[in-house]
Amino acid sequence: MKVEPHIIRRYLDGTGKKDDKEKIISWFSGSQTVTELRQGYKNYWNEMTDSLEVEGYNEEKILGRIYHQIKIEESKFPEKPAQRKYTQRVITIFTKVAALLFIPLTIFILLNKDHLVSTDSDVAWSEIYAPMGTRAKFSLPDGSTGYLNAGSSIRVPNVFKGKSREIALTGEAYFDVISNPHKPFVVSGKNIRVVALGTSFNVEAYPEDQINKVTLVKGKVEVFGEKNNKSKSLGLLSPGEMCVFNSTQSSSEFVRVDASKIISWKDGKLVFINEPFPEVVKKLNRRYSVNIVIEDERLNNYSYLATFEDETLEETFNLLKLSAPIEIREHEREKKPDGSYGEKKIEFYFKN
Structure with a gap:
């Protein structure tokens, strides 16, 4: 299905027709090659350049704007069971697009009333999600900002009530926190909790990982380990320190690190510092x-x-093969019953 650039333009401007969103999603879903996607983007860019007031063709900006608009609409109302499958399909489509283009997409999100989802209580909340292959930059109600890494999400109230500013994190995020000595900033993951007043820090807490990491860039934070609904202080971090918490063994250690390299993912870099091969693969899958x-x-x-920045997946593989005897076999994406496509399976073998 072909979508004309003016349809995308009016959709983002808020002057579109009722079925414009469905047409755009169908276009993304039906585009199976990089050539199709790039050409569609370029046609749209040529139409939009004047209004965007920027120079140069930028795939990330185009995809980010469309994704952002769709997510705003999806989050205005609580989802009914029948709608959840549709929303997941939207996320899957945009993840596929970013993966096909091999770009670490950055989605810029400002929390406001358009993002709020009502609950049964008097507090509305927002959930921000960065699908695999993307990053999300966000701004919180108190003025604090941050980034979400691929496959991560945060849950945030529209107003920080009470004695603390509570954030629920799944995955990895970087926070630049506005100082408020009277209201600590608290980030809670599955097995770890970080308490800060005004500081910059990184939290890696993917639920499938037994190792959680907190890295302090500036300021001071206290780290707590969580297990069996019990919380234990692991200590205070100083700038340039990382707390590594093993949730299975309930053990922790503090190590000195180059914090700038740890948080470089938010700038599109992928840095490996003597990392075991399974960890490298895990990060490549998410990116x-x-x-x-x-x-x-x-x-x-x-x-x-190693450090990777703008490399495509193929270029990254070629560089990996310089350091290890790897043979790579790639499989085509499989089409799902709902018309979307699953992740591309890639097998790594030892090359004799």
């Missing part, structure tokens, strides 16, 4: 929205020291 499977355990003995 490029693919399903890489290690088929030979011998590869787990390798570690990497």
Whole structure:
């Protein structure tokens, strides 16, 4: 299905017709090649350049604006059960687009009344989600800002009531917190909690990982380990320190790190500091929205020291093969019953 640039223009301007959103989603869903997507983007860019007041063709800006607008509409009202599958399909489509283009998409989100979802209580909340292959930049009600890494989400009240500013995190996020000595800023993950007053720090707390990490850039934070509904203080972090908490063993250690490298993901960089091969694969899966499977355990003995920024997935693979005997087999995406496509499966074998 072909969508003319003027349809996307009027949709983003708020002057579109009732079925414009469905047409745009169908276009994304039906575009199966990078060539199709890039050409569609470029046609739209040529129409929009004057109103955007920027120079140069920018795929991230186009995809980010469309994604943002759709998510605003989806979050205005609580979802009914029948709508959840539709919303998930939207997320899947945009994840696929970012993955096909191999761009670490950044979505810019400002929390306001258009994002709020009502609950049964008198407090409305917002949930911001960065699908695999994307990043999301956000601004919170108190003026604090931050970034969400791929496959991460935060849940935020529209107003910080009570004695603290509570944020629920799934995945990895960087926070630049506005100082308020009378109202601590609290970030809670599945197994870890961070309490700050005014500071900049990074929290890595993916629910599937037993290792949680908190890195302090500036200021001071206190880190708590959570297990069996019990909270235990792990200590205070100083700038340039990382707290590594093993939730399975309930053990922790504080180590000195280069904080600028730890948080470089928010600027589109992928930094490996002598990381084991399984950790490298995990980060590649999140960044490029693919399903890489290690088929030979011998590869787990390798570690990497490298920095990737603008490389495509293919270029990244070529660089990895310079440091380890890797043979790569790629499979085509499988089409799902709802018409969307699953993640691309890629197998890593030991090359003899």
